[in-house]
Amino acid sequence: MRQGHASHVSEHEPLxxxxxxxxxxxxxxxxxxxxxxxxxxxxxxxxxxxxAGHTDSTRNASIAIGSxxxxxxxxxxxxxxQRKDGPAERLNLYLAWPEMQGYSEALSARFDQLNLxxxxxxxxxxxATMSRDMSGRLEPxxxxxxxxxxxxxxxxxxxxxxxxxxxxxxxxxxxxxRAGAPDYVVRCVLPLSGAPAGSGDCQRDIHLGEGLSVLYxxxxxxxxxxxxxxxxxxxxxxxxxxxxxxxxxxxxS
Numbered sequence: 001m002r003q004g005h006a007s008h009v010s011e012h013e014p015l016x017x018x019x020x021x022x023x024x025x026x027x028x029x030x031x032x033x034x035x036x037x038x039x040x041x042x043x044x045x046x047x048x049x050x051x052a053g054h055t056d057s058t059r060n061a062s063i064a065i066g067s068x069x070x071x072x073x074x075x076x077x078x079x080x081x082q083r084k085d086g087p088a089e090r091l092n093l094y095l096a097w098p099e100m101q102g103y104s105e106a107l108s109a110r111f112d113q114l115n116l117x118x119x120x121x122x123x124x125x126x127x128a129t130m131s132r133d134m135s136g137r138l139e140p141x142x143x144x145x146x147x148x149x150x151x152x153x154x155x156x157x158x159x160x161x162x163x164x165x166x167x168x169x170x171x172x173x174x175x176x177x178r179a180g181a182p183d184y185v186v187r188c189v190l191p192l193s194g195a196p197a198g199s200g201d202c203q204r205d206i207h208l209g210e211g212l213s214v215l216y217x218x219x220x221x222x223x224x225x226x227x228x229x230x231x232x233x234x235x236x237x238x239x240x241x242x243x244x245x246x247x248x249x250x251x252x253s
Contacts, residue, residue: 053080054103054111062242063088066127068209069242076102078122093123097222097229100236117199118219121229125237128213133206135182142173142185155224157184174202176226184230188220197221204230208237 058073064087074083078092096107097119103111110116132140145166153159156176162168168187176184188202200217208214216233 054108055080055083056104058102061085063091065089065091065125066211068212070125070212070237070240071242072240073102075104089126091123091125093125095121095123095236097121097218098225098232100232114199118197118221120199120218121233122200122217123233123237124215126213126215128207128211130213133213134185134187134204135206138173138175138183138185146173153223155226157223157226174223174226178227184226186223186226188223190220206230206234208234209241212237 055075057075060071061074061077061083062069062071062085063082070091072091072093076093076095077083078094082088082091093102094111095102096110099107100121101107110119130137142160142162145162145168146160147163147166148161151159151161153174157174158176160173160175162171162173164170171187171189174186174188178184186202186204189198191197191201197220199219201220202223203215203217205213205215214233214237216229218229222229
């Protein structure tokens with residue numbers, strides 16, 4: 001009787017218990033969620049890897065530097081940690097030339113490919129620590145370091161080699177006369193004959209706003225457009241400066 005009862009029960013019991021079915025269903029759901037997560041993470045990582053530290057977001061960030069506030073889209077800000085509102089000691093930007101635009105899918109090749117980086121302009125905006133910008137330092141400083149005769153560099157520029165013992169060995173200063181404005185002055189490490197130019201082998205700084213120093217770097221291949229670049233930088237920074245500036249802190253009397 002006991003054997004028959006046992007046989008009867010085994011024939012009518014389900015092959016999979018409800019508990020086991022629940023475990024299997026839960027495991028399948030977990031695997032589905034894991035697969036979805038992996039797919040999403042792979043998509044996110046692939047996009048992050050493709051951007052290589054850039055962002056194509058055009059959200060504005062307002063950065064206070066001294067008594068000036070600069071508001072720019074974050075795709076123009078070079079470093080991730082600077083892409084936030086608030087006070088900062090410096091702001092580093094990079095812009096495609098001649099569009100003066102930040103990173104985007106349409107312009108991505110210039111930001112990602114080294115052979116196209118010569119069409120970028122790099123800016124560093126800080127509080128001015130010197131009373132004179134580069135044009136103002138021409139007469140009191142740079143002219144004393146010139147070595148040899150000046151050379152015609154074309155495009156209205158005159159090239160002056162700097163003494164090897166000046167601390168600027170291998171560099172040159174290029175100047176240009178400007179009507180109604182101080183002479184244009186830029187310092188460059190010009191490539192040797194046949195060597196490729198760097199993406200930032202020329203640099204110039206100018207004073208803008210209430211007390212900003214704007215140091216910008218560009219490739220010596222863009223020197224023929226020096227006047228357009230200088231005007232574009234001044235216009236760009238002026239356009240992105242907030243009209244209401246931080247009040248100056250008066251020193252204790």
